[in-house]
Amino acid sequence: MNTKSKILTATMAALLATTPIIGANYAHAADAAKATTEQTAAQETKAVDAQLNATEHKAIIKTMDEAYSALREIHGARLAIFNGSPDAAANLVKTAQADLQTANEKMKDFQVDKITPTLTNDAYVPFDTSMALTEGFKPTPEKQASLKTANEHLAKGESKKAVDELKLANIDVTISGAFIPAKASLSHVTDAGNLITKKQYYEANLALKAVEDSIVTQSFNIDEVPVQGATG
Numbered sequence: 001m002n003t004k005s006k007i008l009t010a011t012m013a014a015l016l017a018t019t020p021i022i023g024a025n026y027a028h029a030a031d032a033a034k035a036t037t038e039q040t041a042a043q044e045t046k047a048v049d050a051q052l053n054a055t056e057h058k059a060i061i062k063t064m065d066e067a068y069s070a071l072r073e074i075h076g077a078r079l080a081i082f083n084g085s086p087d088a089a090a091n092l093v094k095t096a097q098a099d100l101q102t103a104n105e106k107m108k109d110f111q112v113d114k115i116t117p118t119l120t121n122d123a124y125v126p127f128d129t130s131m132a133l134t135e136g137f138k139p140t141p142e143k144q145a146s147l148k149t150a151n152e153h154l155a156k157g158e159s160k161k162a163v164d165e166l167k168l169a170n171i172d173v174t175i176s177g178a179f180i181p182a183k184a185s186l187s188h189v190t191d192a193g194n195l196i197t198k199k200q201y202y203e204a205n206l207a208l209k210a211v212e213d214s215i216v217t218q219s220f221n222i223d224e225v226p227v228q229g230a231t232g
Contacts, residue, residue, distance in 0.1 A: 060131065060159060060225060061177055064110045067127035070099035071180070071215075074189065074208050081205050086196060089204070093193045100186040107182040114226040115179055115216055124179040124216060126228075131159070134172035134221075143169050163222055173222040178215055185211045 073096035080089035103110075103125060111123035118124070146169035153162035166173055188210045195204035220226065 108230040
């Protein structure tokens with residue numbers, strides 16, 4: 001065997017010997033890249049979920065500030081009664097009554113359908129909402145770009161655009177809301193005010209509790225968000 005043949009044979013042998021190592025290294029690098037991509041997708045998912053929960057979603061379901069304030073005042077009035085402070089309770093009830101009066105005046109713009117159970121001749125208005133990726137959603141590298149874009153929209157307060165982006169990628173979002181019946185709530189608070197004037201604090205507390213007991217919490221798929229505003 002001449003010198004050239006010996007060199008060629010040695011070179012081929014060296015290549016054959018190192019091929020399994022090269023193959024193993026490539027496979028390891030591919031696995032690492034996949035893991036990194038999956039990790040990034042998971043991070044984007046957590047970021048989107050956090051933003052969904054933190055963002056005000058007025059573009060999806062408008063919440064009524066007066067209803068939210070009234071419930072805080074009602075809770076405060078119940079605590080005041082419990083702590084033996086009827087004057088403080090009376091003031092809080094008066095403020096809650098004013099807020100609920102405004103809520104009734106605005107309820108046609110805020111009322112929603114699809115709420116169960118429902119009260120006859122009343123309207124349910126939302127005072128709190130939240131959004132989250134549907135439970136059980138598993139991030140994949142294929143959805144990473146959509147998750148990233150949605151997260152960017154949410155960071156700018158563009159919840160509607162974020163939801164549209166997620167829908168295009170078949171990423172389900174759940175909308176949850178808390179609602180109260182506007183007319184019944186005002187009636188209960190008015191009763192509570194009259195009962196406090198009569199020093200019937202136990203009964204007043206029950207009237208206020210009736211408002212808290214009437215709260216309905218309900219969740220909807222993004223494609224089944226209730227219609228908001230009077231329809232007739």
